[in-house]
Amino acid sequence: MKFDGWRHLKVARPPYSSSVHLTPDVVIPRLRGSFGHPYIYEVVTESTQHMAPPDAPHGTVALAEHQTKGRGRLGRVWIDEPATGLKFSVTLRPPLPVSRWPEITLVAAAAVSGAVPRSTIKHPNDVLLDGLKVAGILADATDRVVLGIGINVGSTPWPDSGFVEADRLELLVEILERLELGYNAWVEGLKDS
Numbered sequence: 001m002k003f004d005g006w007r008h009l010k011v012a013r014p015p016y017s018s019s020v021h022l023t024p025d026v027v028i029p030r031l032r033g034s035f036g037h038p039y040i041y042e043v044v045t046e047s048t049q050h051m052a053p054p055d056a057p058h059g060t061v062a063l064a065e066h067q068t069k070g071r072g073r074l075g076r077v078w079i080d081e082p083a084t085g086l087k088f089s090v091t092l093r094p095p096l097p098v099s100r101w102p103e104i105t106l107v108a109a110a111a112v113s114g115a116v117p118r119s120t121i122k123h124p125n126d127v128l129l130d131g132l133k134v135a136g137i138l139a140d141a142t143d144r145v146v147l148g149i150g151i152n153v154g155s156t157p158w159p160d161s162g163f164v165e166a167d168r169l170e171l172l173v174e175i176l177e178r179l180e181l182g183y184n185a186w187v188e189g190l191k192d193s
Contacts, residue, residue, distance in 0.1 A: 022063055022086075022169060030173045033180040035059040035090060044068065048089040049140055049148045056091045056144075061176065063088035085163075086151040086172055090179065093144050095190060101141055107186050108137045108147050111178035115171060116151075116164050127151075132162030149175070 020026065024039050031037070040051050040062040051062035067087050090108075094101055102124075109121045112135050119129045127135035134156075138148040152163035153171060164171065 020169075021065055022172065026169060027063075027172065030169060032173060032177045035176040035180045036061040039063070047148070048087055049138070049146050051089065052091045052146065058091065058093040059180070060091040061088055062091075063172070084155055085153045086149065086168055086175075088149055088172065090147045090149070090176070091144055092147060092183065094183075095187060098141070100190060101145055102139070103186065104145055104147065104183070105137055105139045107182045108139070108149060108179060111175050111182050112137065112149060112151065114178050115174040116166075129162045129164065132160070133158075134162045134164050147179075151175075 021041075021043065023041055027036065027041075028039055031039075036059065038057070038060050040056075040060065042051060042062075042064045044066045045051055045064040046068050048062045048064050048067060051064065052060045056062075064087055092104065094104060105125050106121070106123075109125060109127060112127045113119045113121050116127060116129060116134065119127050119134065122128050122133070125137040125139075126133050127137075135149065135151040138150075140146045140148070151171070152158075152161060153166055153168050154163060156163040
């Protein structure tokens with residue numbers, strides 16, 4: 001599948017905000033891959049990391065408009081504003097060896113950075129735009145990996161962070177497509193090593 005650039009994110013309408021929630025009926029028809037099937041949605045949750053049930057299939061996406069107990073790497077708090085930005089988690093069921101699973105964080109960072117023009121990755125899990133953090137990735141692993149992705153879109157609650165000017169729906173769809181392609185390439189690379 002060939003990526004045809006950033007134009008997917010440039011749209012005539014303003015970024016999705018509190019007036020348009022990313023409900024299943026809005027998101028599912030726009031998905032371009034298998035990630036997001038199933039798609040779990042809540043307006044408010046403690047953390048998207050806990051929305052998918054333990055038996056959720058590979059590629060399940062859980063998204064909330066607002067998290068009350070979002071967290072980042074090393075137990076840091078992830079503050080968000082209701083109905084702004086993107087807060088979602090993706091359930092993955094990667095193959096063994098478990099020792100390679102931490103690499104998935106970088107796969108996710110590459111997917112987010114690839115969807116945000118001019119952005120860079122700050123190893124291992126942040127995405128920067130113009131030197132300011134606009135996104136963070138958190139991977140929790142048990143018998144599966146749950147990737148939590150938080151992106152400031154349209155505004156930011158942090159004084160020293162940045163945000164992405166984009167349509168939330170288009171950005172979500174683009175990241176999920178890039179994540180799926182990157183993840184599949186990563187799995188193929190495991191077979192060759």
